[in-house]
Amino acid sequence: MLAELGFIATFLAFLAALYAAGMAFYGVRRRDDRLLLSARNAALATFPLMSVSLGALLIALVTQQYQIAYVWNVTDPNTPTFFRITALWGAQAGSLLFWSGIMSAFAFGTIALNWHGQRRLMPYVITYIMLTLAFFLGLSLFLENPFERYWIMPDNSVVKSVFALSGAVPPAAARLAETSHGLNPLLRHFGMIVHPPLLYMGFVGFIIPFAFAMAALASGDLSTGWIKATRRWTLLAWVSLSLGLVLGGRWAYDVLGWGGWWGWDPVENAAFLPWLLGTAFLHSVMIQEKRGMLKVWNMFLMLGTFSAVIFGTFATRSGLVDSVHSFARSGIGFPLFFFWFSVTAVSVGMLLWRWRRGELRDDRRFNGLLSRESLFVLNNIVFVMLFIAIFWGSFGAPIVSELFLGTNITLGKDYFLQVTPPLFLALFILMGVAPLSAWGVTSLLRLGKALIVPALLAAAMVALLALMQPAEPLVLLIYGVIALSGTVALWETYRGAAARHKTLGENWATAVTALVARNRRRYGGYLIHLSIAIVGIGALGSELYQQETQRTLAVGQSLALGGYTMRYDGFLGGQIADDGRVMDIAQVTVIRDGREIAHLRPRRDFYPNAEGMNTMTIPAAHSTAENDFYVLLVDWEAISASSATFKVFINPLINLIWWGSLLLVFGTLVGMYPDEKHALATAVAAQPSRLAGVKA
Amino acid sequence: MTQVAWEKPESAPEEAARSGVQWKYLVGFVALFVGIGYLILQGTISGARYFITIDELLAGDYVGQTVRISGAVIGDTIQYDPQNLIIDFTIANIPNETKDLARTLYEAAHDPNAAKLAIHIRDQVKPDLLQNEAQAILTGKLGTDGIFYATEVLLKCPSRYEEAAPNQAIADPLAGK
Structure with a gap:
């Protein structure tokens, strides 16, 4: 019942998105208000439909419908309710559906808020958002369907299908529950609960400014209207992506147990790339708003940001790169690549078309190297250079070497540590100077x-x-x-x-x-x-200035590092948590200047039911503004635990990252925060162009 | 304020459009591009790691050169000295990666004829993922003793975020999990 409901709702959302995209485009060409209203309503309908679809999957997860293969894969009877909810984005199929759900919510919001203020752009905005939504829903329906159920055929083979097959019977409920997988232990962490939704909100959120930019190109309304209408959407996407990145780092720091938070891993970089272009965009649009300059460049940055979003999605979800964060290799790689290529080609084509027609000329020219606009341009160039350097290191070099040199060359952390610091430093210098310079000449x-x-x-x-x-x-x-x-x-x-x-x-x-x-x-x-x-x-x-050491300590013994002393007090073996995991906990005391300042419990968790990886080393840390004292339990003497081995890090100033x-x-x-005069959309144009006057 | 005098009304953008090349900007940008291009080139030269198979590593002349390799971990060979944080294990060559990584790794780890390579890692806590039939992606150097001294380890378990095929065990109440 839930599987059928979810599937049908998703399918209807898919049809509604296709209809809305087609009808909005046709309606604006025909200048027919009724068609446009119909398109708008279909686009609005995708959100409630996706809510039903996600709701069905969520209920299936919470009520343990293990016949649904997705539920069987990511939860088991021991999974706490909380992680049943977060399992919604715990694997490919669910997270794709979740992604589409967020996109439909953004579409709903932007149509509701901007429909009246941006009548000329909205039909095209709907076309672009709905085409993208339809593409992602297509992936969910045809390649990564989270609603497929297990069936036993008359010949005793197991097949997956949403709907009941003739002659097939559902597997025994008890057997399903017994064999179910449980959420990957790595994903059972606070950071993993909020990191994916924020990252998706960041990624998906850029669809709004992108669709408006494309709508501006398509409609010929190349004023700053599209920028003003989307400023808050861009900021929302940007802050979500920023937080998503930081929380991903926090997750790595807490869970992966290597004492660091950013590893220049290709998948981390893939999420960072749109952030770089998006940040450049947030700066350079100010120049267009204030000075009427950089029109082509701003378009280019926004198209680039969204292209980077789709590329990042492709890189993460296709199994293209080997990374600790990536999803398993999957069949959606080619369609995603194709989609990325089409989006990029169409947007660049549209931009070149308007540019060649001379419709994107700047109102002013640059004057003075120290003027604020010049410094902003420099800032943009540095952002783009960082983008190129990181893209090259993560994807460019491996792909080029594979295609043209017949070998596979990857660039390690050394590359990034060598190339990026001067560029980051340049950005900080500009951040210091640019706000003080004046528009025009300084x-x-x-x-x-x-x-x-x-x-x-x-x-x-x-x-x-x-x-x-x-x-x-x-x-x-x-x-x-x-x-x-x-x-x-x-x-x-x-x-x-x-x-x-x-x-x-x-x-x-x-x-x-x-x-x-x-x-x-x-x-x-x-x-x-x-x-x-x-x-x-x-x-x-x-x-x-990270410091580290490792030592084996007998109970009562201590180790010293960077002004701290750590004493091994004892061991709590075989503690069983509510969710069935077995915890082995070391108890240590951190001492500074003769005072006991913290009792920490680094531990190792064992998940008896998890497939594949089933142990997790969980660090413990004492955090201050000055540093983190970060302890990993490496090993302990069996049974007696009279001695245990620890790896200890001191991470100076690391908490500034989280607080900042x-x-x-x-x-x-x-x-x-909206100005009092305006609604959230702010985009109410001075004279909303009437639909009848829409120019194709 | 020169700024005020300089500003033109919005209605006269034609002037700007006709402006010629602004040379001082062009020179600055070219210098910037060249500088950063040089930085990227240097970084690429010093940071490049050939990503090769075990077969290629053993056949070629790679001793002492930093490379990246990938192989299937043979679980029985894992030895860990937690006192000194030394990890030793053996990996098997992965011939052709298929879509079903779990199966590829299983076959590689159980192929008696697959090329094998001993791995030695110092000063690292044994990763939770280091287990039988995991895929290990290692950066390091092949020593003259035929042992690969790895400095970076990346491990992937096929069941990491997704399990592979539907489990026949669902249908058969007698089969093990």
């Missing part, structure tokens, strides 16, 4: 003066960092550059608030709130800059 002297106080503040922060963690002069200089990008943001905010405090007599709290409220985009942006500076310092410190990312969310929310 003199070096003016810029230098504006930098004095932030530079002093940055120097003070570097001195603080040097006290916490002695470092080489070059590293201190780099810390200083990163810190500067944050102190500029702080100082500019302070100056604005001080002016209000002085001239209007407002108290400081009011002055700051009023200042931010008057220009949320700018001050939200400054908060994001500050957060990126904090994350940057954390990333640099934890990468450069919280600030990033806050900053983005400030930047996204």
Whole structure:
């Protein structure tokens, strides 16, 4: 019943998406309002249909319908309810359906909010989003169907089918429950609960600005309307992707047990690539809005971002690359590649077409190397260079060597550690300088003066960092550059608030709130800059000054590392958790300056029912602003556990990464918060073009 | 403020469109591209690792050169010294990767004629995934003693996120899991 319901709802959503795409396009060509309304309603209907479809799968997971192969694969009777819910995106078929569900939600939101304000663009927006949705739903229906059930045929063979087959009987319920798999132990972690949905929201969310960009190209309405209509959608996608990336790192740090959080793995990079182009886009659109420049470039960045999203999806889900994060090799690789190629080719073609017709000319030219627009362009170039460098290292070199050299060359972590740091540093320098330069022309002297106080503040922060963690002069200089990008943001905010405090007599709290409220985009942006500076310092410190050691300790013995002492107190073997896993727990005490500061319990979990990998080493950590004291239980003496072996890491400043990312969310929310005058969509054009006047 | 004087009304974009090449930007960008291109080239040269099979490793002249190899882990050979964090095991050549990775690995690990390679890893905690019939992707150097000294290990278990074929055990109450 649930399988049929879910499948039929998905199929109807697929039909509705195809209908909406076709009818929106036909309707706008015919300039027929009724057809467009019909297309709109069909597009809106995909969301409730997908809710039914996902709801059916969710209920099947929670109520243990093991006849459904997906449920059988990712849960077992011991799985706690919580992980039954997250199992919705625990494997390929479910996560694809979930992906489509998010896309239909975004489509619903954008149609509901922007239909009236962007009448000229919306038909094309619907066409592009619905074609993409139909493609992904097609994958779910025809290649990765999460609703297939197991059936036993008369000849006793087992087949998978959604609907009952003639002569087939369902397998015995008890037998199904007994043989079911259970969620992969790696996925039973908080980070895995929120990381995939956020990453998907980030990936899928870029469909909205992409569809608007394509709609602008298709309709010929090449004003900044598409940018204004999608600014918040872009920010929502961007912040989700940012958080998704950070939480993925947090998951790796907590679960994979190698003491790090970013490994330059191709799949991690695949998710980072759209972030780079998306971030470049968020900056360069400001130039188009303020100065009417970079029109082609902004289009290019948005098309590139979405192309990178589809490429990343293809790379992760096709089994193209060997990675700890990837899904198993699967049949959806070719269709995804084909889709990526078509999307990219069509969008580039459309862009070139409008460009050659001279419809994307800039209103102004560049003037002055230090002007804000020039610095923004430089920032964009660095982002794109990072994109190229990381793409080349992750995918370019392996693919080119395979195709043209007959060998397979991969680039390891060394490559990324050599190529990316200068580019990141350049970005931080620009983050520090660009906000101080003016539109049009800025003199070096003016810029230098504006930098004095932030530079002093940055120097003070570097001195603080040097006290916490002695470092080489070059590293201190780099810390200083990163810190500067944050102190500029702080100082500019302070100056604005001080002016209000002085001239209007407002108290400081009011002055700051009023200042931010008057220009949320700018001050939200400054908060994001500050957060990126904090994350940057954390990333640099934890990468450069990680300390590690390993020792076997008898009960009562201690080891020392970086000012900490760790004592092995005892062992709790064979603890059985609610979900059936067996935990072997070491108890250790962390001591600093003679004081016991923490009791930690690094452990190893054993999952008796899991197929394949069935043990997980779970680290324990004591976290402070200064560092993490991070302990892995490596081994212990059987039975008595009178001695145990530990690997211990000290990760300096690593918590700045997690805290900084919280600030990033806050900053983005400030930047996204609608002005009182406007609704969430903000995109109500001054004069909404009437549909009758739509130009094809 | 020069800015004010310089600004043109929105209605006169033609002027901008006719502007010629802005040389100082062009020179700057070319310099930037060349610099970054050089960085990428250097990184590629020093970071490149040939990804080869065990057969190719043993047939070619790769001693002392950093390469990446892939093989099927033979479970019985795994030896782990947790005191000193030394891992030793043997992997078997994977002839042709098929769509069914679990089957490929099973066949490779049980093929008596498959080329084998002893692996030695220092200073690493034994990964949870290091088990029989896992696919090991290793970066390191082949020593003159015929042992592969790996510095990076990536392991994949076929049942990692997805299991393979529908389980016949569902139908047969007597069959083991």
